Amino acid sequence: MSQSEDPARKIVVNLALVAVGTVGAYRGAYELLAQQARIARRVIPKPTSWPFDGDGLYRPGAETAEPWRPGMTCDAHMMIFGDSLAAGLGAADAGQVPGVLLARGLAEESGWNVRLSSKAIVGATSKGLAGQIDAVHVTGGKPDISVILIGGNDITARNSIGPSAKRVGEAVSALREAGSSVVVGTCPDLGTIKPVPQPLRTVMATLSRRLAAAQxxxxxxxxGTPVFLAEALAPEFHARADSLFSPDRFHPNSDGYELMAGLLLPAVCVALGVWDEVPEELLPHDAEEAAASLEAAELAADSATTSAEATEDGSTGANRESVVARLTKRLTDFVRTHEDAEDAGENTFLHNEDVDGDPESTGDAREAADTLRRRSRILRLTRSARDPSDPDPPLDHT
Structure with missing residues (x-):
């Protein structure tokens, strides 16, 4: 699919044909799904903009990137591959696209200078991943961490699930052979796109989740490291579509991308060795000890962060918002809201009742939120106690 085409509108035409093959090629079913496709085409508007460009060098604490120029160096080079989800189509500004959120979060947690290069193309399918990776090799690039977000367009293009997933695996293998760690956000649940009526939406949900499992x-x-986005994000996107989807009601908005980045950041940090598993002996053993440990860690981390910011730029840093803190808050609010809802035990989903009624559907998000909270505090405490004259950046690239 080229950039000049509208993926949100094309989805309903192709998926109608897929659905006919899935439920049986009966004329009545065809007419029903064709009618639903026409309805969806009318209510899904055309995109009014293209993704923002957030490429460049992100230093710890910086909100914007420095343009990358010959002769500059970085401690880690992050590359983003995939489709419109990877490119951040629908975000309100460059600072909200997933690649920027991940690069800033990595820079904050590691203390490294992180270069971000996005190779994602709006409308890409898994068939285009090899080309994106080949282009990197031609230009002489070498990522230390690669993030892939792909899959939705394979469903809309009616690509077979097995070969589509295999192509993602081949892309991961190629990047791993080049020395890059790889994190893959698997295919999102397309059943959350509410402008598409039933039963077409059920077909979308089923196919996209099957592809995610195969990926x-x-x-x-x-x-590589897969992050199963559908299971964690579908409940929230379905229940709060108005606040998490962009105006086209097809791509996430800035808040939606923050949720997604919060799930991906722990995997990125662990893949690069920035975060390790917390030793068992350091974990609290009861509620009272956990509360005391949490309070002490928060106070120490806040004190260390404030002192560092005041030293660097002469200010208290009170108005500077940590991207990791923002991602953590977004994920924590998501988990609490979902679990505390009065009807949490009821199935509020129409498209996948056997899966979405499962109370474990927020497990991935809960774990990611806990990981962000715990590991970022421990790492900041460790970093504040480390001799600043003995930095340990693992990489240095020109």
Missing amino acids: TVQVHKAG
């Missing part, structure tokens, strides 16, 4: 297997085999 997970292939990514594991290739040595």
